[in-house]
Amino acid sequence: MFYSLRNRLIAIFVLLFVLAFCTMSILIFNQSRSIIRSYIESSALEKMDEYGSYISMVQTQVYDLASIVFNSDTAKNWDALISDPDAGSGEKNAAHYRMSQFLTQTTNSYTSVSSVTVYRREGMWVSSGNQVVFDQSLVDKPWYQDLIKRYEYWVPAQMDEAEMRNNNPHPVIGMLMPIGSFEPANARSIMKVNVTADYFLDPLERIHLGAGGSIYLLDQDGQPMLSQTEYNAHENMRETVDAVRAGSGKQGVVYVTSDQGDKEILVYKKLAKTNWMLVGFVSEKDLYAPLMKLRNTIFILATVLIVLSLLLATWLSHGITKPLSRLITAMRYVERGDFEIAESRIPAANFIRNEIDYASSTFRQMVVRLRRHIKDEFELKLLRQQAEYKTLLMQINPHFLFNTLELMSSLAMQKRTDDTVEVIESLGKMMRFSLRINEDLIRLDEELKYVRYYVSILHIRFGDKVNIDIDEEDVGQLVIIKFILQPLIENAVKYSFESGTEARVRIGVRRERGSVRLTVSDKGPGMPERLRRQLVEQSVRAELDYILNNNGGQVGLGNVLARCRLYYGSLFDVRIEAGEDGTGTTIELILPEQEEQRHV
Incomplete structure (x- = not known):
């Protein structure tokens, strides 16, 4: 009983996978629990994000305080009075006192700011706490030189004289801002906002x-x-x-x-x-010390399992591995669609010895039947699709021909001989072009030539009431399915005249990112939203019976959309949009870029 395939597989999988994975799961769970707990709680990037938000908050307070001082009337009046050579010493001392009081009040409003000091270039500074000091060494200070020469507005941690005078013998970080001018070299006064370095350092040391x-x-x-x-x-x-x-x-x-x-x-x-x-x-x-230990343990365990797997695989190779490999190889060829190669990979079994032989034989028979069925179904579908496409194509010519013959009859009755001859010539060229029914694809420049013949007929029929503009790029050797622009132009002209006395139609041809975009726009009454959605849905489903039996006004447009969908499949897309004011319609056909002698 042990030598049956099922029992051997059960025993091997229990030995290799159940025991191995149970052991590895216990080890991984115990170690990962401590590792994840430790490193999630002290995740560096997460803590850095929090600290970055903290820094941003402190900087925002510093900038807000500096902006208040910069824009205050007190600072402006002080700067103007101190710069006035005619001002007396008493006025200046009073101004210094008011400025110091203002800086003290402003500093007290921001918990993160230690002090604010305003330095004058001529050698004095005013700080919070009624400090007014005359000192000529400002221009020699490194941070002042860095501001003037290198535009460095932040000063690293250092001892500050104003802070030391306020009994704060700790390093501070300073932010510099000129007063009265945004150009430091032109400013008469420089503001220095100090933040105690410990305010930045203490949270950082907790990461x-x-x-x-x-x-x-x-x-x-x-x-x-x-x-x-x-x-x-x-x-x-x-x-x-x-x-x-x-x-x-x-x-x-x-x-x-x-x-x-x-x-x-x-x-x-x-x-x-x-x-x-x-x-x-x-x-x-x-x-990664704990993780390294776990990695080494898993590596040793995996090595033992690999050696054991190799030994067991050798024992099973003739019974299971070899025929199963052939079966898997055949399945891969089936997945790619190579049914003949898949059939050749599985030899015909003279007799069935075990479950693998039965599965291989059954799969081979299935491949043979599936190959025949797909071949028959593909040929039938191809023939049916070609017939549907030809039927739609044949629907275009009678529809256009009847309209043109009516025009020729009207011209003849009006004895407009020259116009009649021109219409006949244009119609003859168009009919010669349309009789090439065995060609599904034509060059895009030939389609545009066909459109111009049709436009010349429209100009004879309607005169100056028709204005058709063709905007085209260099189309080179591009090919498309034929007769897709003329029905759209005919619809555009027809509906334009239903709502007005003239028809203005624009035809656009351009290439964009591997596709060809054909656009027909008019200034007619516009197409209702419900009808636009219906036409797009019909083009997706390619409802042939509905289009052929439809006697409404969308025969030409529905025919074009159905033929494009039948030929290009999912590579085709259409956009139907109305103007911003609800009038006018723009139809854009998006076709794959295809050149002569190359399939889509």
Whole structure:
């Protein structure tokens, strides 16, 4: 009983898959639970997003405060009075006091701002807390030179004299803004808004990358904004940081291999307003230590399973693998439509020994019958589709011919001999063209020539009441199915005259992204939305009986849509739109771009 195919397969699958996957599932579950819990809680990019929002909030407060000071009347009056050489010292001292009080009140409204100081180029500064200091060293300060020469508006963490005078001996980050002019070099006064560096540093230190990773806040030049001197220890990562800073990515993770072969992980996020960037460094060994252990365990287990699978596969090769491989190969050929090759891949069985032989023999018989059935069905469908297409094509000629013969009769009765001769010549050329019934495809320039013959007949029939404009691009060797423009033009002219005394029709021909777009637009009464949807739905279903038996006014349009759908299938599309004011109709046929001697 054990040697039957079913029992052997059951035993092998139980041994290989049930036991193996149960063991691996327990290991993966236990380890993944601790790994996912640990790294989801301290996900670097998520925390960087939160910290970036925090930075954005602080910067927004700084910019709001700076904008208030910049636009305030107090700052403008102070700047004007201090710049006035005729103002007395008493007036200036009073102005300094008012300015300091204003800065104190403004600073107290923003919790993140430590102080605001306004510096004068001639050597004095006013800060919150009634500080008015005369100091000629402003122009020598590095941050002032960076503002004037390099337009650097943010100052990295440093000690500030105004802060130290207010008993705040901690590094601050400053934002600079000129007052009275947007050009720093032309400004007489410079405003410096300070934020305590710890306000940025404390939240940053709560973001962890593994056990030994660190995150740094860098300015637009790639230098630390905060008092993080340990950033200099990552000299080997500077080139990678510069490349990331110059790239277009907003955030991401970069893996770098050091000269010693150790893999380092760089996590970064760019902050939008000031081109600052958060950068985190951590070694792959540190970050993925538990995962590496799990990977090694799975690798050892997988190696054992592979060896065992190879041994068992060798034992089963003659009984199952070989005939099953032939069966699968045959199925692939069936999927591609190569039924003859699929049939040859499965030899005819003289006798059936097991379930695989029975399945192979049954599949071979199915392939033989399916190949015959598809061949017969394809030939019948092809013949039926060709007959439907020819029937639709034959519907066009009588419809147009009767209208033209009526015109010739009217011209003859009016004794308009020259016009009659011209109509006969144009009609003869069109009939010679239309009698080429065995050709489904014609060159697009020939179709346009056919249209021009028809337009000449319309001009004789209606005179100046018809205005038909043909806008065409170079169509080269493009081919389309014939007789698709003339019925649309005929409909456009007909409905234009039903609502007015003249017909204005525009015909457009252009190529666009592998397709040919034929457009016929008129200024008629417009087509109702319900009728537009009905025509598009009929073109999708190619309802031949309805079109042939329809005695309404959409015979030409329905005929064209049905023939395009029968010939091009899903490669054809149509758009029927009304004008913005509800009048006029635009019909656009979208056909696949096809040249002579090449199938769609």
